[in-house]
Amino acid sequence: MKAFLIRWVLCLLLAALAGCDKESVGVGSKNFAENQILAEMFALLIEDAGLTVSRRIPVGETAETFEALRTHTIDVYPEYTGTASALLGLPWNPDVPTQIANEFTKLGIHLLAPLGFESSYVVLVQEEYASQHGLESISDLSALAGELRIAVREEFARRPLDGLRAFVDRYGLEFTAVEIVLGEDSSELYEALLESRADIVVGTATDSQIADFGMRVLQDDAGFFPAYTAVPLVSAAAPAAVTIALARIAGKIDAAHMARLTAEVQISRREPRAVAASALAELGLLDSGATEDDPLLKIAVDGAEIGSTMANRVLQAARDTVPGRIIVLEPGPRPVTTMLEGKARAAIAPSIAQFDIGENAAVLRDGVETVAAVGSYYLHVLARTDGPSQLSAAAAVATGPEGTASEKLGRVFAQSRPADIITLQSTDAEAAIAALQSRRADAAILIAPTGLADIEAALLEAPEVRLIDANSWWQGATRLAYPFLQPAIIPANTYPPGQRTAVNTLAMQATVAGQGPSAEPIGIAGPSSYVGKASPITDAVVLAFNRALGPHPDISPLLESAAVLRPHVEPDHQVLNQTPAYTVFSLGILAFLGWALWLLIRPDKRPDKE
């Protein structure tokens, strides 16, 4: 007992000494997600070394954060070499790390070993935009001078040496509009691009949205942007233990990893500290901190459409709808089927995918409900230049695999023709074109949003293949049996390489489909038939998703809308009790009857006097 007490007092003393000995280590960061995550990693590692940490995450912009370090308000923060050299006013050159390390030492600041990735500025455009204008590098942009709109983060706009002004001067660009995005979050920057408020943005290489939305990175062919290698900047006054602790993470984080971590904060809305902790645990640098993985929310879509404006718009709206969940696109040729099999929560698909095609009739598939209409899918029919000029003239048609939208449309087409039509099943646009080239098919059917990169690429690669008209077969009974198809025109030059004229074709609504109320309840009747009838996607989510999508058309009446989207007239609620006076009167009578009953059953108080 005595021994225990002594040990306990000793511990207290030691703890007090330790507290007096060392002040807490100040960890700061700049005001964006990536930097905050790194700062949290630093803080956790320093804490793991037994030091006390006071966090100032974030301090502010680069200049403020650096000033905080210089004035010893903080002891350490994550910086980037390119930025660091700009801070010191040094011109960029490849030897910079050694050079600026020396410069910093003069200021009493140590530049530690790089963390393992570069977070450079990159110039981004949407894939479709790039292919439309044939953009490869930044200098290609000068051809578009006078019609370009750009969006950048505020910090980039303010940087004197490696910022917007210098960038514009270096490449000789002109912009009709410059949108400066405030705030820490890079997702707003990408929204400007997705919502077509800007044609190009200047982002950061580690932004998760680049991979997510399939953005095209334009090459910095003039070598304007310096390398932004992430490094810890540590005050020389900080304890040596800090340097030792941070050495553990040197070279451990690559760009892809960083992008993933940033996405968890920006898209999944997780706390930077939690993300940092689980990342360190993953790297084996910390024992604890692993958090259970959020289940992925998947949206099924045709693989060729990943990166298309429409898919990106849906993805963005879904992320706005359920912040905190990781949402990804699940590629597959039959998105609705994938969704029905439970492999995805929703599917982006043309309306035909929601129907089963029978003999001259389309029947809505069970268990599917449409959550939103997000645009149109167009029937693209490809043929050789020496082949038919109308789909109706084709005798052998290549379609996608069984169950895909193009295969279904192929069957509809085959049914509408008196002559036998051979339908071939191919796997994708490339395979379809191969079938055309090998003359196994006269025409190939693709169903896609306009301007899809895959189709453009296919047309580019096979100059003998062109888009042909595809509307003349859709007449009479066929037209009545498949009303979800609408006549439409693909404008000229939608696909620059080969399409000089407008193409008459058919279109159908592009839908986001989810699982409808389960078609088979437990029982046929009675209370059990009501169990589990709820739709997997709740009404609130459907409404929030539709709000997040912005203005968009209503769902076609031919489809099964989510219940909450169906037109609903609020019944005129009447006052049910039209005669409150009667109620009062009845209550009075009840009270009287109760009193009479009590008079009847109450015990005799007095002896019988009768």
Next chain:
Amino acid sequence: MKMNPVFLLSLAICVPIGIWGVVSPDQMTSAAVGFTQFSIAGASWYWLLLCTGFVILSAYLALGPYGKIKLGADDEEPEFSTGSWIAMLFAGGMGAGLLFWGVAEPVTHFSSPPGMVGGTPAAAREAMVITNLHWGFHAWSIYGVCALVIAYFTFRLEKPSMISTPIKSLFGPGSDKAGTIADVLGVVAVVFGLAGSLAMGALQVRSGLGTVFNAPQTQVVSAAILGVLFICYMLSATTGVDKGIRILSNLNMVIALSIMVFVLLFGPTEFILQTFLNTIGDYTSRFVEMSFRMFPYEGLNDWTVNWTLTYLIWWLAWGPFVGIFIARISRGRTIREFCVGVILTPTLFSMLWFATFGGSGIYIELFGPGGLSELVAQDVSIALFAFFQDFPLANILSSLAVLLIFVFLVTSADSGTFVLSMMTTNGNLNPPTSYKFVWGILIAALTASTLFSNSVEVARAMAALGAIPFSAILVLQIVGFLRALRRERGAGPIGLAERSRVKGKRPRPKVDPATIVETAG
């Protein structure tokens, strides 16, 4: 002379209403209709439940443990032989009402039954069941229970035969105020019940005079009829001619039965007897359903209010009045005998009555010349006389019916003024003439203002007016009665001998009930 508080309070309520009715009859009657409509429609469930409760209660009293208790000392013999007792029950229960509605009600329901298509055989069945629901067990259970309470306290416990007696027994000594309120409400119920019935009767007399003598259907004629009626019953009530009235009233019974037999023989006899038998089956088999039947889904609450509930409340209004009469003639009967005699027998009789008059009316509609329902729809009071037109000696029948109704009205009003005077003089069996005068004039004033509306609906509303507050007194009376019964079971038997020992030899009062009340209903 020290004024009775019950008398003063009753006058304080009735006189202003009477004056109001004379000065502005429209306003007064519409206020009365409004009040009854609100009270009945606002708690229609309560009224049906209450009245069905009377049926259940009387069945319990007859078949339950109290059935053997005698209304009198345990070894007392019935005052009247069973035969004359039942004859007198008829006299009490038979009234102008049966003549008024005998044809009119079945024919009305036949042409427009609630929630059904009228004029069909099914409607005819429904009409007979509904009519008997209104005039059968419910009506007689209400009378029966009212009478039983009074009879028990008067003859078994030897207390004054007042409305307040069971109330005072319930609340114990020091409940004089409650007793006064009970008596006053009882008086008010009788006053308005009487005024409503007299107005209805006068309207029918006017219709009858119109049929037989082509008398114009005007307010003047109504006023004249009321004037003659008033003179007759005031003479009877205040002078010594009540013996003549009594003879007249017995004669009335004979005439009424004769008319019924005449219709039975000269009408479709087979059809009437089949209807009678069929109605017994329909009525008994549907009794439970009908006793609780409301129309919430059909939206026909108005029908329930205007027919079933108005009738039931009407019986409640007459309860204190007829109850006193029935109680008077039932001394020495056991509760079981009483219930069977007072409830079962008159119900069977009224079924026969309605089978005869209503059945014939329906026969005329279904298989005869028809046209009755249109006439009834226009004017209910003309139904009986229009009905007689299809019989031989139609004018003689109509004249007899008019006379019959008139005499019924006189005897009812005569007995009414007597009972009212008795109730307001603390149970005095020889109330002063001045009291009879006051009540006679008051009833005439209220009847006149009701007649002014020219409407049977208003008359019915008036009849129900006093019963609405009185129903609460009735409930409390029953509670007092049941408690007294329970207490008695704990005590020993009450025999004449014991009573004599305790209170000294006392000759049993010899009362001819006919001097108390003649007729009612």
